[in-house]
Amino acid sequence: MIAYSLKALAAGAALALVTGSAMAQTKLDFSTPWPETNFQNVAANRFAEAVKEATGGSVEITVHKGSEIGVSASESLAAVENGIVQMGSVLLFLQAGEEPVLAMDTLPFLIRGQDEMKLFLEAASPLYDEIAERHNQKILYYVPWPSPGVYSREKISSAADMEGVRIRAFNPASFQFLTLLGAAPLEMPWGDVAPALAAGTIDGVATSTSSGVDGKLWDLTAFFSPMQWSTSSDAVTVNLDTWNALSPEEQTKIEELAAKMQDEFWALSAAEDETKGNTLAENGMTIVQPDESLMTLMGESGRTMWDEFIERVPEAGPVIEAYTKAAGK
DSSP, rough: OOOHHHHHHHHSSSOOEEEEESOOOEEEEEEOOOOSSHHHHHHHHHHHHHHHHHHTSSEEEEEOOOTTOOGGGGGGGHHHHTTTEEEEEEEEGGGGGEEEEEGGGGGGTTOOHHHHEEEEEEEEHHHHHHOOOOEEEEEEEEEEOOOOEEEEEEEOSSGGTTTOOOOSSSSSHHHHHHHTTTOOOOEOOOHHHHHEEETTSSSSEOOOOOHHHHHGGGOOEEEEEEEOOOEEEEEEEHHHHHHHHHHHHHHHHHHHHHHHHHHHHHHHHHHHEEEEEEEHHTTTOOOOOHHHHHHHHHHHHHHHHHHHHHHOOOTTTHHHHHHHHHTOO
């Protein structure tokens, strides 16, 4: 459920047209669940500034960071659909409760890194566009996240090292994947991770370099294995009623900006991963690469999960088949 009543929020955040002496101004609220310094939020602000400049101020986007207007990460799709906000940063796999196929990019060893994500989106974008339209919105651009790894007290580099290790999982796919690897995963909110590590309730954490730095995990773990088993993405969407109310000229300028700036935003993500990885090392964390035994086990486990996912969500089958053919997987 969205935190506020639909009626109250829709009234407060509705599309505003302010008529001045020279032009009508369209004001859009853009909700992002990410904190101010997160690269996704930085990208959102750059896009808002560019839109204002390109449209001569006729379209003004206000970015609301950190779910500050009551829209959480798992509510983004519904909030944009219902016009509670006009734009949103939508982490696709968190919307799988409404559209199960959106969990595709969490499948281990399906998409590893940005080059593979580009190929994946070539196959998946038509379906994603259909889903967005079903939910009364349009996708403007995508921004991928850095891939996850495992932080641990003891070194994890081989398949044998994974056996029985209690690792905090961050979504259902990571929980299943870690189980297949022989670990003993536990699900818990991010806020409980540090106390659990300190108390010895868990031995490690599956998350990205960004979260590892944000949580200063070098104080609680000694090793990081950048396993990079998946790459997930945010989609920035706009409400279709709002979009259709814009002039054709405004629509064209915004679409051109989205296409142009998407590469810039992907570069932000890549730089985030590299910078945060260096920060981990600078703070004394040992970076450990997975060996052949662990890579083989991860690959086999990932393919098992692809097959199970396609059986559960047949809509994913044609996309995964087209992508894996293009990627040579």
